[in-house]
Amino acid sequence: MSAETFLADFHHVATIGATPASGVDRQAATAEDKQTRDWFAGFAADHGWEVRVDGIGNMFALLEWTPGAPYVLIGSHLDSQPLGGRFDGAYGVIAGLHAAERVDLRVAEALQAGADAPRHNLAVVNWFNEEGGRFAPSIMGSSVFAGLMDESRMLAVKDLAGTTVAEALEAIGYLGTDARPEVAGYAEIHIEQGRILEREGLALGAVDYSWYTQKLDIEVLGEQSHTGATAMADRHDALVAASKVVLLVHDVTGKFEEEALVSSVGQLTLEPNSPIVVARRVHLVADLRSASPEIVRQARASLLEDIAAIAREHDIRINVNDFDIRDIQYYPEDGLELTEKVAANLGLGIRRIRTMAGHDSVAMNRIVPTVMMFIPSVDGVSHCEREFTTDADMVAGLDALSGVAWEMVNGALIGAESAEHDAGVLASGPAVSGAVAAGAGAR
Template sequence: MSDSALLTIDRERFQEDFDTLSSFGATAEGGVNRPAFSAAHRAARRWFAGRAEEAGLVVHVDGASNHSASLTFPGAEKTLVIGSHLDSVPTGGRFDGAYGVLAALEVLRRVKEAGLQLSVNLMAIDFTDEESHYVEFLGSRAFTGVLPLAELQTPHAAPMREAIAGLGLDLEAMAGSGRDAREFAGYLELHIEQGPRLINSSTDIGIVESIVGLRFSRLVFTGQADHAGTTPMEIRRNAGLGAAAFTLALHELLDTDFPNCVGNVGNMAFTPGVTNVVSRQVTVDFEFRFPDEQQGDALEAVIEDRIASIAEQFDLEFEITPTGRARSAQTDPALQRAVGDAAERLGLSAMTMHSGAGHDAQIMSAFTPACVIFIPSVGGISHNPAEFSTREDCENGANVLLQTVLSQSGG
């Protein structure tokens, strides 16, 4: 292993590819806007597939539109999957997801170029809709066989069905894309931290031990539409007041009783949504995240109590619909050690840590041994055009991924 232990990525090619990839859905602010199934997202995926083919890899697109590139070896029985996602939030940065997919592609290219014969096959994967623009962890849940067809047929998934019309995809194929876990040796995901811990402690590499659980919900408060000039204030049934009070209450209760959890109200829609009418209905999209399921359950119960009391206070009706959830997850200890060893071989500092962001790895961890590798995010900023990681950190992470892969495949 002495020669391959020092195998590293092609820095120039990696940087050039990263710059090209960043151009798909590029925004004036320097970020990318590539929601799943958007034209920019599909273009980025086509480019990824083309680059993989140019490198002599075998490209496959499954029923859930997961894009993968494979490198197989004679006698190898199982496949080690590495990857992330090419979709972004609407105001996304260039690194979130894209960095990990590109690093996976580069790892396969380097292994192929080096002529290594590994004991496991390699697959670089780009999962569909990791950002849950339409359906929570659509691609990895489909891949691992835990995406029910019924979920794709709910009203919540209607915008996705509209988005995929004419793209040659169908719901049955999506739900039927599950693979056999016995085919796989594990899953590794390289990602930016999206938080400030590595950068603040001047650490090169994060080894993710646990991944946050998350629950997304849609809350609808319903009151009564009234003339905003003539209706006495005290008899209004203003759905907007419920939405506002809930937003503040969510933050207050996280602050006082759930310091290890976070939450967010990300959108509201007012009906009828005009200045001179008291709002009849307000739809509130919110989420909360927690380190373990016990805290998740406790927080959810408190949130539901609070919503009920707010509805009573403002004389409103309410309905809460879960729109997505992912269980908190532990990563594989052997893979954690392998990542740490790889960092050490490369002379990089590393620390174990918790991931406050959701990742496809938490879905994959219930299916095959999985681990996530983090690199520092400048300022801890993410889901923002200003999201940035240094070129050196990006190369370090890709080299740790490559060395970890080699350690798991007899390279």
Template sequence: MTFLDDFATLSSFGATANGGVHREAATADDGRARWFLADWFDRNGLTTTVDAVGNMYGSIEFVPGAPYVLVGSHLDSQPTAGKYDGAYGVLAAAHAAYQVIECVERGSVTPQFNLAVVNWFNEEGSRFSPSLMGSGVFIGKFDADDILKVTDRGGITVRDALSDIGFHGEDQQLDAVSYTEIHIEQGPILEQEGTTIGIVTANWAARKYSITVHGEQSHTGATHMALRHDALVGASKIVLAARELTTQFPDGLLLASVGQFDVEPNSPIVVPSKVTMAIDVRSSDPDVLEQAHDMLLAAIAQETEVHVSIDSSALRPSTSYQSEGVELAEEAAKDLGLSYRRMLTMAGHDSVNLKDIVPTVMLFVPSVDGISHSEKELTRDSDLLDGVTMLTETVARMVRGDIGVAKATELTSAGSRQR
């Protein structure tokens, strides 16, 4: 059993002709990847459980009644995306867990906590919105029943999609004492610097908008220009306004894009009546993000030919990862002789949710040319393996109780009060 062999097998589920994967949440290919993981758990001493929203755990109990160190990521992908994003973190977690179990059995690690690998449901948010869905339910940010009612563009609910692939579970969530995740960087910094491990200290702030532009349907060949209320023209102005925001600040300080865009009725001889779009705006500086928010609203307000409604506007604030986790990871990297640096994460990850409730460690390995959400996404084998080594050492220290003791005490106290 080697990590690279297992990763090659995992990457075959939803594989594209150009070396990527197309494996959106709760599709048939996601189901096949999940059954592969469940079989891996079974063959390597981990017990598979699945909660109501499809979060999938492979657990082992070292200390009866103790809470769990969780380690994982997600198996779902964007459409025609790379094979490393998310899936690397899940499989690296599985291999790290296997090695930690061996350490416990040999007596070189004395566990204070139990251990579970987790595959979070719908981190990407491409088929079902919002993103970070499974981990959001886990931390209490979303209600499970509400999430199960969410539909994709075809009207299929989360509940039905999970049932179709056999992963609408009934098992309870595990009590988490801490969490760690490893991921490809999805940026160029580590590769450019020749650094092996990134240790994340905080996430960029982000705002996500769902917007509808309402116009009036009419005939493209018979309606005078002065009488048109073209939803697509209005929407196009907003797309350009979002892009223009990024030029109002120093280079690299603000990112903005429209990633999803639907036109109705989408006929070649009909003036569009409605456009829906998703806008994503991010910054490392929360004040800059708020300025951009105000500027975007002002640009929308200037549109008079059509009516624009902001259906939702969600803020993901910038918050820090706990210093005890950052320091634990730094000590692990030093002891392993791996080069490392502290850094921010520009992208969102399930760890962004988990750090709101438990001490959390977020690790990066280099991405070639910083490319991600693309079939060109690549991390070199040597970096993948160094990441597994780093994750294993991190998980071992967390299992033996180097962080999370205060959280464990809190969980014990809560349990006593409930009894």
């Protein structure tokens, strides 16, 4: 219940899969992921909460006060990037468990004082494979839950060693068969992974929209040859051309206002990858993000043109395919106002903020009224071992999440206000009302 108990739990979980430089390595459905899952299940069992595991490995800890009522979900993900940070995702799940504990106590006090049971029940969720480092795409568990990705196709996704999601989940005992809880709303808290809150000295960010993102799958096809015997003029070196593509993807950001576009290549493999053989094929993935879909489209067009020029220059073939396009998503206005009200009550500094990273809340926001909150990240660094947030900032965030969860189980944001939520969704995709969406998400 106390801040100390929460911090002790947080720092304990950070020891699971810990790396020498204070990070964690807990990729989806690995032995380390299993350990954090067991810890989550143990926490729920200790509190007498029912635990369910669904068919894509999402875990739910259920607090039921009003039999049959749908659930407000709070949580995030316990998996990490390879050599990732200990805050990304884990903070939101552990804060979720402690917020649920607080709300549970407050409900018990209210019931004892003669109040009605809350309008909604509460569940804490640990989403499967938010990171996507081992199994692509990322945000997998919540997207399957929200009906945005097909469960059987995701279960067949393989990692680089050829293991499928189904096999990996089965191996750690977390390929579940439980019914998904019917969902009425969702709230998540996460580290910012940027430096805006830190720079402005604010405790909290109310996330108002997610950036437009898209990836480009790029295949550079040269010709394999001998690094020693083949004359420079006779080569069609796929890696030389691919290196120019990597630099183009980086440099295209310079064509726009500072930080209006982020763009990078994080994955690249070459064949045959032998020290004395000129590469015949390089496969790489470029990731483009902006608050403006138009900027991404312009950057993409500029890249396609420049990549075609490189292909001509090197007399090789370069195939480029769009994938993983994620439209801008607006979070509902009444959720932003709720977060601001809770922050004001707690005396916490807050501002509205966009997210450049994807989150489980982006998927959930497609089907139910959703609140997304950020706490500060020191130096703005993330997806690395030196990711850091202070204990004080984590505790302030827990207070805010507890307040939002309390309001939401008692009806805030959900019900009459659902029309406003729908208006906020500008993205393409299934247009569902809050009620219909809840049914779809619960299958």
